[in-house]
Amino acid sequence: MTDITENLKAVSHGIEVRDVSKNFGDFQALEDVNLIVPDGSMTALLGPSGSGKSTLLRTIAGLETPTTGSVLIGGEDQAKKPVRTRNVGFVFQHYAAFKHMTVFDNIAFGLKVRKWKKDKVRARVNELIELVQLTGLGGRYPSQLSGGQRQRMALARALAVEPSVLLLDEPFGALDAKVRKDLRTWLRRLHDEVHVTTIFVTHDQEEAMDIAEQIVVMNEGKIEQTGSATDLYDEPANEFVMGFVGEVNSLGGKLVRPHDTEILPVETPDSVAVTIDRVVRLGFSGRVEMLTANGGQEVWAQLTRSELETLDLEPGSRAYVRPRPDAVTREDTGALDDAFKEESPAIHRPTPAEPGLPV
Amino acid sequence: MSGEGRLTRYGLRFVALFYLAALLLLPIGVALVKTFDDGIGEVITQITKPDALHALKLSVITVLIAVPLNTIFGIAAAHVIVRTNFPLKWLIGAIIDMPFAVSPVVIGLSLILVYGTGGWFGADLAAQGIQIIFSTPGIVMAVIFVSLPFVAREVIPVMQEIGTDQETAAETLGASPWQTFYKITLPAIRWGVTYGIVLTTARALGEFGAVTVVSGNISGETQTLPLYVSKQFETFNSVGAYSASLILAILALGTLLFMNLLRRRED
Numbered sequence: 001m002t003d004i005t006e007n008l009k010a011v012s013h014g015i016e017v018r019d020v021s022k023n024f025g026d027f028q029a030l031e032d033v034n035l036i037v038p039d040g041s042m043t044a045l046l047g048p049s050g051s052g053k054s055t056l057l058r059t060i061a062g063l064e065t066p067t068t069g070s071v072l073i074g075g076e077d078q079a080k081k082p083v084r085t086r087n088v089g090f091v092f093q094h095y096a097a098f099k100h101m102t103v104f105d106n107i108a109f110g111l112k113v114r115k116w117k118k119d120k121v122r123a124r125v126n127e128l129i130e131l132v133q134l135t136g137l138g139g140r141y142p143s144q145l146s147g148g149q150r151q152r153m154a155l156a157r158a159l160a161v162e163p164s165v166l167l168l169d170e171p172f173g174a175l176d177a178k179v180r181k182d183l184r185t186w187l188r189r190l191h192d193e194v195h196v197t198t199i200f201v202t203h204d205q206e207e208a209m210d211i212a213e214q215i216v217v218m219n220e221g222k223i224e225q226t227g228s229a230t231d232l233y234d235e236p237a238n239e240f241v242m243g244f245v246g247e248v249n250s251l252g253g254k255l256v257r258p259h260d261t262e263i264l265p266v267e268t269p270d271s272v273a274v275t276i277d278r279v280v281r282l283g284f285s286g287r288v289e290m291l292t293a294n295g296g297q298e299v300w301a302q303l304t305r306s307e308l309e310t311l312d313l314e315p316g317s318r319a320y321v322r323p324r325p326d327a328v329t330r331e332d333t334g335a336l337d338d339a340f341k342e343e344s345p346a347i348h349r350p351t352p353a354e355p356g357l358p359v
Numbered sequence: 360m361s362g363e364g365r366l367t368r369y370g371l372r373f374v375a376l377f378y379l380a381a382l383l384l385l386p387i388g389v390a391l392v393k394t395f396d397d398g399i400g401e402v403i404t405q406i407t408k409p410d411a412l413h414a415l416k417l418s419v420i421t422v423l424i425a426v427p428l429n430t431i432f433g434i435a436a437a438h439v440i441v442r443t444n445f446p447l448k449w450l451i452g453a454i455i456d457m458p459f460a461v462s463p464v465v466i467g468l469s470l471i472l473v474y475g476t477g478g479w480f481g482a483d484l485a486a487q488g489i490q491i492i493f494s495t496p497g498i499v500m501a502v503i504f505v506s507l508p509f510v511a512r513e514v515i516p517v518m519q520e521i522g523t524d525q526e527t528a529a530e531t532l533g534a535s536p537w538q539t540f541y542k543i544t545l546p547a548i549r550w551g552v553t554y555g556i557v558l559t560t561a562r563a564l565g566e567f568g569a570v571t572v573v574s575g576n577i578s579g580e581t582q583t584l585p586l587y588v589s590k591q592f593e594t595f596n597s598v599g600a601y602s603a604s605l606i607l608a609i610l611a612l613g614t615l616l617f618m619n620l621l622r623r624r625e626d
């Protein structure tokens with residue numbers, strides 16, 4: 001379409017992370033991380049806080065030096081390259097707007113330090129202002145913008161220098177839910193237009209699944225699994241990935257998806273007794289919320305309308321649940337609870353089965 | 360609001376205003392009135408006396424040397440304390456505060472111990488023809504010493520407040536450390552620096568104790584404005600003392616006003 005989108009496509013490079021470990025004193029933030037990010041793709045680093053996802057992003061940018069291992073951009077080892085010559089676009093959670101500069105000057109910053117001529121700077125900045133839909137706001141100061149506008153300005157500022165990769169650290173983390181959703185859709189469209197290799201950090205699985213082609217699930221400094229949203233959902237590498245991507249119930253020591261949870265009117269050897277708590281009809285599908293008879297643990301099942309009608313469940317009545325025969329299941333060892341001690345993303349996490357277990 | 364609440368409120372206001380009036384406004388007001396007791400002509404005569412003009416010149420020179428040096432040092436020290444992992448930075452922080460804790464007279468005496476005729480370097484320096492004590496360099500050093508903390512103490516909290524995101528962003532955009540400092544950090548801390556400069560200037564202009572000790576207080580040679588004021592007062596030339604005080608006050612207020620104007624223009 002425009003110059004900048006053509007240029008960005010041309011300068012974009014793939015990223016390779018090889019055996020990277022990072023220690024902060026005794027704390028190991030990254031452990032043997034290996035990752036390939038194809039040129040022009042969009043990748044999400046997904047994980048709970050403290051999983052090392054931001055450290056990995058900062059290591060790729062050169063803001064942290066790996067203790068061991070290497071980062072390659074466009075096949076070139078970045079070890080000897082300081083941040084300022086690495087040519088990465090970096091976007092911060094809290095925008096890092098230059099508060100004393102107008103939107104125009106913020107976006108122009110990287111070009112001015114590269115000693116571009118004034119008229120070229122103006123042309124480029126105006127093009128970017130249009131690209132990020134801030135037309136007419138070039139003269140404003142960051143304090144006069146909304147959070148979403150500030151983040152788009154920060155994005156334009158990062159794109160102005162034609163980075164070979166674009167790195168976003170929880171870019172929507174400081175925004176409210178509605179703006180967050182709009183902005184991520186917008187980012188996806190922008191990426192379809194400019195095709196610069198993009199990595200963004202998030203702890204929101206919905207956000208990752210919505211816009212990333214490749215999702216990297218991280219936990220305790222390690223990569224648990226890398227794949228598409230479908231891969232992660234259908235073939236989770238372990239219980240952590242299963243619990244973090246998509247929703248799960250814990251049934252008799254097994255993790256199972258709510259849509260793979262079968263409700264039976266009669267007891268079978270592999271079923272768990274539950275009391276029906278609530279039946280919610282949502283048009284075509286429906287949701288049944290239950291409490292296990294042994295321990296009062298929350299379980300829910302997602303059913304089609306016809307299944308709901310056949311079962312004809314009443315709140316307070318007894319039923320039995322089990323994984324469907326073809327269900328994806330993983331052992332529940334309680335590792336998930338450890339990972340989610342501090343935050344609970346958009347995941348339905350049942351309380352522990354037996355009373356007295358640490359939460 | 361209850362009667363008791365109102366009483367407390369008015370009581371507090373009275374205390375605050377009385378305090379200001381009794382300790383600040385009244386004495387300054389009386390001094391101002393006293394200055395013009397013998398008419399404006401006498402004031403002009405007093406402040407154009409050679410010794411008065413010399414004292415003014417010496418004070419201004421001292422400020423023009425001490426304030427820029429302390430500004431640069433203060434910003435550098437704040438940077439080290441806030442932005443680096445330098446292992447001894449706690450020590451720098453403690454040393455910066457020393458002039459607040461130590462009496463200016465002691466500061467003056469300690470300078471004599473090091474640079475005076477009988478001091479550590481005094482004899483060697485004298486052999487080179489350099490005189491520090493009882494001379495302008497000694498006065499400047501004393502003033503630098505006592506006004507050292509202000510810029511650093513004003514800038515440190517501002518630097519902590521702004522965080523490192525903006526500086527990191529500039530770095531990723533290709534800015535060199537100097538460009539980052541000049542284009543990002545300095546504008547972000549500018550009001551801390553400004554306020555620090557105002558305080559440093561006020562302190563440098565008004566310093567009496569340390570300067571008395573190191574200068575020798577020789578009229579027309581090593582006398583700064585505050586020393587001149589004191590001398591005039593001691594020799595019963597009260598109009599001379601008040602007139603010179605007026606100049607001191609105008610210089611200090613002028614600095615404050617100038618900085619405020621700068622700020623207003625920017626907003």
